[in-house]
Amino acid sequence: MSATDVTPQGAPRGGVRPVLEVDDVKVHFGGVKAVDGITMQLLPGMIHGIIGPNGSGKSTLIGAITRLTRLTSGRLLFDGEEYQTAPASVVARKRVSRTFQTVRLLPDLTVRENIQLGADARSDDTTGSPISRLIGKRVSPAVAEAIERTELGGFEDFYPSELSYGTQRRVEIARAIATGPRLLLLDEPTAGMNQQERAEISALMRTLRSDGLCQLLVEHDVQMMIDTCDHVYAMNFGRLIAEGDPREVVRSPQVQEAYLGRKWRDHA
Ligand SMILES: Nc1ncnc2c1ncn2[C@@H]1O[C@H](COP(=O)(O)OP(=O)(O)OP(=O)(O)O)[C@@H](O)[C@H]1O
Ligand SMILES: [Mg+2]
Structure with a gap:
């Protein structure tokens, strides 16, 4: 399997027990399929990223993981334990922490x-x-x-x-x-920051990674993703279209076509 293929549902990565497993999660708002069958595994001591065009479902997925947004179907597991019906307060007590897209x-x-x-x-x-x-x-x-x-x-x-x-x-x-x-979810934490401030946030995330923290970063800044993430997921219309090494994901034809255009290709 190439680095940019989507992992089959439930397949373990590298034999390490994931901190978080997202198993075929769907969040539909009426006819809008904001998240439409996402499967991912977040591993300890790794920084994972999600890229995708506006409206592709990134924030909705974070809402689902933190249980602020109701799942239509699918499973969520933290440390191997299902919690997709648990209230948000229980999820917070598991120390799943997030920042929001707006301050x-x-x-x-x-x-x-x-x-x-x-x-x-x-x-x-x-x-x-x-x-x-x-x-x-x-x-x-x-x-x-x-x-x-x-x-x-x-x-x-x-x-x-x-x-x-x-x-x-x-x-x-x-x-x-x-x-x-135990899991830190950052939804566009550097929006509105200058290059220097972004580099500082990236450095902070890497320090937290060296302490073993599992992180998920949603970001549009391709350079920040490449500099920061170990593993990137690309979403479009609520679905995964690629995953793997950040540079390879950004360069992949399906991501280029869906979203990125020349600007991203030049950076990558
Ligand atoms: N509460 C809601 N009710 C109805 N539709 C919603 C709701 N929340 C999100 N959506 C829709 O779901 C889709 C995904 O939105 P979401 O905010 O998750 O995208 P995103 O990838 O985070 O986008 P951005 O990059 O602009 O932040 C969009 O079409 C959005 O309009
Ligand atoms: Mg968003």
Whole structure:
């Protein structure tokens, strides 16, 4: 099988137990087949990517994985355990963390407090509980670490409206990291960022990978995908059209035809 063929349903990759298995998942909205039979396996310590044109179903798939969007059919397995009917709160407790395509920070909370919300979702970390925040600015280790990793030191007491768009996005990533994720899903985290900021996010993801974290990145920036991902899935009209090595996927005729055009070919 060539690197850009779609893996047959349920076939293991490399004998490693996946963190997440998506098995023939469909999400239909009336007649719109937003996700139409996606099968993928996300492995520990790997950065996976999804590319695909606007409206191809990338965000809907992330919604399904996090159980914020109802599946029409198919199975989801985390650590080998099915959870496709579990509520989103249960999925969050499994430490499946995500960022959204549009910034979703709480405007009345500071950077530190927004990130603390992520740490509060951890059952084993109560150092920075809401009460302790009221009686003193005790910062939980998870928050301090997330701030350091995302280089947000100095911004802790700022409110989101006082930050550039790129910095707001970093706060979101910090909040997701503060949950101590087992699986991190990033939906276009670098939208609105400049080249330098994108490179920083890519470097951060690679550091998290070296700690063994399983990640899924949705991104339109081909260079970022090539620089960051180990394995890329290409979607079109809710279906997988290619998967494998990022450079090969980007160059594959089906992806070129579906989506990318000359601009991507030149980059690849
Ligand atoms: N709640 C919904 N109700 C009806 N249709 C929806 C809903 N959410 C998404 N869709 C449709 O599903 C399809 C896939 O949308 P989705 O947002 O998943 O695409 P995407 O690949 O993330 O696109 P983009 O690159 O623009 O973010 C689109 O046709 C969209 O209009
Ligand atoms: Mg999207």
